[in-house]
Amino acid sequence: HSQPLKPLFSSGDVVAWLSSHTLTTISQRDSSHPRHCKHQLGGQRLVNTDSLHFISRFFSSSDVHTEAVQAALAKHKERKMAVPMPSKRRSLVVQTSMDAYTPPDTSSGSEEEGGQGEGTPTSSQGSISMEHWITRAIHQGSTTSSSSSSTQSGGSNAPSTSPASTSIPQPVTPTLPAMLLLCVLSAPSFAPYRITVLLKLDSCVNSNICFFPGLCLFVCINTCVSSLGVPVSSRVSAKIQQLVNTLKQPRRPPLREFFVDDFEELLEVQQPDPNQPRPEGSQMVAIRGEPLGVVTNWPPSLEAALQRWGTISPKAPCLTTMDTNGKPLYVLTYGKLWSRSIKVAYNILHKLGTKQEPMVRPGDRVALVFPNNDPAAFMVAFYGCLLAEVVPVPIEVPLTRKDAGSQQIGFLLGSCGVTVALTSDACHKGLPKGPTGEIPQFKGWPKLLWFVTESKHLSKPPRDWFPHIKDANNDTAYIEYKTCKDGSVLGVTVTRIALLTHCQALTQSCGYTEAEIIVNVLDFKKDVGLWHGILTSVMNMMHVISIPYSLMKVNPLSWIQKVCQYKAKVACVKSRDMHWALVAHRDQRDVNLSSLRMLVVADGSNPWSISSCDAFLNVFQSKGLRPEVICPCASSAEALTVAIRRPTDDSNQPPGRGVLSMQGLSYGVIRVDSEERLSVLTVQDVGTVMPGALMCVVKPEGVPQLCRTDEIGELCVCSIATGMSYYGLSGMTKNTFEVFPMTSSGAPISEYPFTRTGLLGFIGPGGLVFVSGKMDGLMVVSGRRHNADDIVATALAVEPMKFVYRGRIAVFSVTVLHDERIVVVAEQRPDSTEEDSFQWMSRVLQAIDSIHNVGVFCLALVPANTLPKTPLGGIHLSETKQLFLEGSLHPCNVLMCPHTCVTNLPKPRQKQPEIGPASVMVGNLVSGKRIAQASGRDLGQIEDNDQARKVCFLFLSEVLQWRAQTTPDHVLFTLLSSRGTVLSSLTCLQLHKRAEKIAAMLMERGHLQDGDHVALVYPPGIDLIAAFYGCLYAGCVPITVRPPHPQNIATTLPTVKMIVEVSRSACVMTSQVICKLLKSKEASAAVDVRSWPPVLDTDDLPKKKPPQLYKPSNPDTLAYLDFSVSTTGMLAGVKMSHTATSAFCRSIKLQCELYPSREVAICLDPYCGLGFVLWCLCSVYSGHQSILIPPSELEVNPALWLLAVSQFRVRDTFCSYSVMELCTKGLGLQTESLKSRGLDLSRVRTCVVVAEERPRIALTQSFSKLFKDLGLHPRAVSTSFGCRVNLAICLQGTSGPDPTTVFVDMRALRHDRVRLVERGSPHSLPLMESGKILPGVRIIIANPETKGPLGDSHLGEIWVHCGHNGSGYFTVYGDEALQSDHFNSHLSFGDTQTVWARTGYLGFLRRTELTDASGERHDALYVVGALDEAMELRGMRYHPIDIETSVIRTHKSIMECAVFPWTNLLVVVVELEGSEQEALDLVPLVTNAVLEEHYLIVGVVVVVDIGVIPINSRGEKQRMHLRDGFLADQLDPIYVAYNM
Secondary structure (H helix, E strand, O other): OOOOOOOOOOOOOOOOOOOOOOOOOOOOOOOOOOEOOOOOOOOOOEEOHHHHHHHHHHHHHHEHHHHHHHHHHHHOOOOOOOOOOOEEOHHHOOOOOOOOOOOOOOOOOOHHHOOOOOOOOOOOOOOEEHHHHHHHHHHHHOOOOOOOOHHHHHHHOOOOOOHHHOOOOOOOOOOOOOOOOOOOOOOOOOOOOOOEEEOOOOOOOOOOOOOOOOOOOOOOOOOOEOOOOOEOOOHHHHHHHHHHHHOOOOOOOOOOOOOOOOOOOOOOOOOOOOOOOOOOOOEOOOEEOOOOOOOOOOOOOHHHHHHHHHHHOOOOEEEEEEOOOOOEEEEEEHHHHHHHHHHHHHHHHHOOEOOOOEOOOOOOEEEEEOOOOOHHHHHHHHHHHHHHOOEEEEEOOOOOOOOOOHHHHHHHHHHOOOOEEEEOHHHHHHOOOOOOOOOOOOOOOOOOEEEEOOHHHOOOOOOOOOOOOOOOOOOEEEEEEEEOOOOOEEEEEEEHHHHHHHHHHHHHHHOOOOOOEEEEOOOOOOHHHHHHHHHHHHHOOOEEEEOOHHHHHHOOOHHHHHHHHHOOOEEEEOHHHHHHHHHHOOOOOOOOOOOOOEEEEOOOOOOOHHHHHHHHHHHHHHHOOOHHHEEEEEEEOOOEEEEEOOOOOOOOOOOOEEEEEHHHHHOOEOOEOOOOOOOEEEEEEOOEEOOOOEEEEEOOOOOOEEOEOOEOEEEEEEOOOOOOEEOOOHHHHHHHHOEOOEOOOOOEOOOOOEEEEEEEEEEOHHHOEEEEEEOOOEEEEOOEEEEHHHHHHHHHHOOOOOOEEEEEEEEEEEEEOOEEEEEEEEEEOOOOOHHHHHHHHHHHHHHHHHHHOOOEEEEEEEEOOOOOEOOOOOEOHHHHHHHHHHOOOOOOEEEEOHHHHOOOOOOOOOOOOOOOHHHHHHHHHHOOOOEOEEEOOOOOOOOHHHHHHOOHHHOHHHHHHHHHHHOOOOEEEEEEOOOOOEEEEEEHHHHHHHHHHHHHHHHHOOOOOOOOEEEEEOOOOHHHHHHHHHHHHHOOEEEEEOOOOHHHHHHHHHHHHHHHHHOOOOEEEEOHHHHHHHOOHHHHHHOOHHHOOOEEEOOOOOOOOOOOOOOOOOOOOEEEEEEEEOOOOOEEEEEEEHHHHHHHHHHHHHHHOOOOOOEEEEEOOOOOHHHHHHHHHHHHHHOOEEEEOOHHHHHOOOOHHHHHHHHOOOOEEEEOHHHHHHHHHHOOOOHHHHHHOOOOOOOOOEEEEOOOOOOOHHHHHHHHHHOHHHOOOHHHEEEOEOOOOOOOOEOOOOOOOOOOEEEEEHHHHHOOOOOEOOOOOOOEEEEEOOOOEOOOEEEEEEOOOOOOEOEOOOOEEEEEEEOOOOOOEEEEOOOHHHHHHHOOEOOOOOOOOOOEEEEEEEEEEEEEEEEOOOOOEEEEEEEEEEOOOOEEEOOEEEOHHHHHHHHHOOOOOEEEEEEEEEOOEEEEEEEEOOOHHHHHHHHHHHHHHHHHHHOOOEEEEEEEOOOOOOEOOOOOEOHHHHHHHHHOOOOOOOEEEEEO
């Protein structure tokens, strides 16, 4: 028995079928036939040693599926490398103590809910651990699987690493045998990263690596070295490195790719495999069952049968119920059933409502709500309804208001018009009650009257009242509920004639006779349990022994004991019940099953039930069980009993067996595998077609065309004994109950309609019916069909019972990127460690890949007892899927493998050789397109009355002196406190005098020369402005620097120090408070304080003014340096000359129409860019009053800015995105109270967001909508655009058309093309114009590579020519050769003379239909994003913001997101708001969203706390800082998932 045997043929075999393809049927005597086994015995249960040799012998020979899995896993052992574990925060690793743990209810209830029905009931007797002997049996039985158990192989599996990764610390614990995760389907060649691998951090999370802002960590693929040349000891990068090495393994050749036009970016279409098996048999012929022999004494209706037995044999037992100890609780006789049913019928019709208005009339529907342990009350109520001609709708007892699937049941009741629910006393008492004792309305349920059917609560019918007993007709008898794949619940109506005919057909095929005893373990409310145990039993006056589910949980052998005790002839069970009996079986002397003539296996159509049947027979054959007694049947809610194996006395007629190729099945073709293949499925027949029925097999999709004989299809039945319709759903009814199968020529095979059964299978030799799966469990992945049950079985065969519960696995598919993807969710045992679970998951992936040739998209483990259950304890599949899709599953382990599964991505874009710039220009001219260029208004001649000031307006220092003389008391600046009061203000004269004193101080104390650089380190305020003009008066060059944050000196002070050093400042000017801060103990810990230049404190100014003020001679000399850190982490100082500074101020003055009589509110950081110019320079140039609001004050009082705008009646205001976001989030619910405080924004005509990025249209729109009620005009809100080379290119201003919005195709944008689409079309991206081009500014769009000019509406780099361009970088970190052309570039064709500055931003110009102030057609500039930030992935250009927007939309708990590329992987960092338990929910959601919307596979998902993503003062994300922090392991992530 230890080696697998070839299939044997005995004299009873049916041979020769389908000429070349032979289906073998093997006589039951030969038990050595290799077959798949779904049910591996196991669990922490005890078993008597005497029966051990039986079962272990059976397993060693027949559990080929387990052997196949172990063999498949062993194959991959040679290629093994260490795979790292997920990084997980300690708080997420929950180890439950075993004492506090209650084992879950692992049974599975209703079959169609997808629960794999194998629970592990308790059994206290026995002496040896089940785990032990099962593993022993499997390991002895299989030579190939000796290394299958990780625990047995122990430390021998030392992880081997590739030479490339030897220098890296291997984060693999000795207990984790290294497993290479199998890469099956080839991913497109761009990225060799295949399978999600999750990393786990050890306790030492924070490695001591210091982190300097601006210092980037470069990691190349082969060795992990920082830019300093030192090996990086960071665990994160070491783990990624390890994976990168793992993934360099040789892969299977890629699938043949198919691609049309890369502009359309069509997804790859799966090409049919030329070698795939195709059906070759002839067209099948419909098979007819034997005629339904009408016996003379069969009753004309079921009620008539009840009347007959109730009157002539009133003492005959009808039903015996059991308590949880297995003692008979109650015997219902036929007399009692008859009299009580009449009583119920009378009360339903006459005691509900009034005489004039009865609540229930014949034909109405009523709900039957009875618990599983009370079949007697149910039976009485059911027959009461039949007698009253009322339609019963049996449903499950709702235990809570939020039961899984209960809402859908409510919808069914509502659609059936149910207003009354019949229930038992005990059940009524157990229902949830409201505070006043009434039963609450369940979610989605109609309002119900609850009616208790116990006799003591009912009135006696009058003597003369009698139910009207008719012959069976076409009225509806009852409605059975059915749960669909998507979770919706349908009601299948069964007519009275169908009900009677079905009972007759069952009686004939099962050979039922009067007074037979039948043991029923099944749910009596629906399906096989109802048909045999409630209906057919009454027709034949049989005695039913009903075993409740609660008793089975306590004593799994109870049904066998009852068969012996009552000498029952028939038992109705599921394979689960046989499995349980095996697990709990002890060598009981008194077990004798010889009385059984028929064991109905209700889920015999499940292909995996065969192993339970065989194992059961092997053990109990010695107890009198005859092989021919086992009768699998196939059933469905729509077609009732589809087929059943007949009980025969002739043991020479063997059952049918087929060993089918899984590969063939996945293409819907039957291929018999005779060799010892790993991937085979053994199926048993479910008997023959029912009496009086006609059966055929049709193609599952499209028109119902007959299949060929060697093709798998959906079984269809034509018979009186089937369901009639889905209640109230005529369309679905037509598709299911009124099907007319056709031949290949299109002719219908019958004039009568067929009913689809929902079962997939074929009709074999001798008319035997074989079922290979269910339509509901079907998953079509890349054109191949897979059955959920098959995948569950494979997962269970990988060291089952150790890590997951047998009955607690859900398999379903989700649609991602136009194909189905397989998801496996299992409940993890509380005692399994992270390493164990992770290893089990990686082995499951390999096993499913090897045996089914399909990749698993996501494998998730959830804590025990957390998956939604069906009423009988199975997993509620559709609810589980729903939780997964909405991110509420809360898994404790997730493994995603998008690289393995997603093979239909578009081909990576191949860059075509660039067309020369001349050809582009000629092409544009030929097609009539203009070159994309535009300019703002001319700065114009200075007006006559300005002639006198013509010279002085070149220098801001002289403008200030002129204003101090002509309008000394005019207020230029007003600074507000956080309470909105005026903190300080400056008039022209005050500013002039203060600046003079500062100039004197610089000369005296600082001993500075003309042209020396001075760093101004001040908080936002008036001191900063005075210090700036003081520097100009002294001839020094000021550099404004943001002061260090007192609470965060360690990270903010090094940046200050860096700017001071890089700008070569000769001294630092600051306030007294910051002066102390720079010399504090904390500061000396962060930087070397001794190397600061002299620090001057301007709170202590000299009294005298300088001898004379500095007069600049040349307007092209340096006025100030503008230093800032870009989002990519580059620190650069831009030189601004006096000419550029005054041209800048003049341009803004003209655009915004600024005059001394105006007030402008500014809520910006005053350290660089347009923010600095508006805060410090514009008021002095234009003479308007600036109301200054430091953005930091808004954290204390979010309404400060808007209240100031209202209070000072401001018409123009400027803010940053962070300010706008703060108002939108902080004031969202306060608009009413602000209105009552008199906040009025109706005077605002321009509210400009100052930014250096693409306009954030969603934020500006929500801000406009939110404050519309406070008078804010929606057209007032706009954005500006500036960059390093030119601090303001566009600004909305006061005149000119409103900003326009266009929608572009995001897919075209990735190919650097602009395609305008309609609003709301798929893949559309809204882009808002970035304000009007400023006066004196010229713009052209150029190709960044060829430097040639581009046409209108073409995407290219924005180049700018203008008087206020910067004159160059003062210093740059990085390659200066690369930066040299930023300020002086020339076009390669066309106008090659003009000097342009390159902004580094992609965008396009579009001529609109609008006219501007000068009457010309208006040119709109749309900014798409920075070239530096853009990511090249798969040959396409992606802008991080687009991916981030998609990710933020996926789940309510994602507060912020940032993405960056790393070694060809896309890394997504999300900030989680909410419980850490939600962290793992985000991994699949993020991966799916990016795949669907951007056709990118996410490499790494990092879940972090709120506030981890660094954001600069302009509200822009510092993605490169984030990347450096991630690689240096400084983020302290909650969870890191590697999708490789």
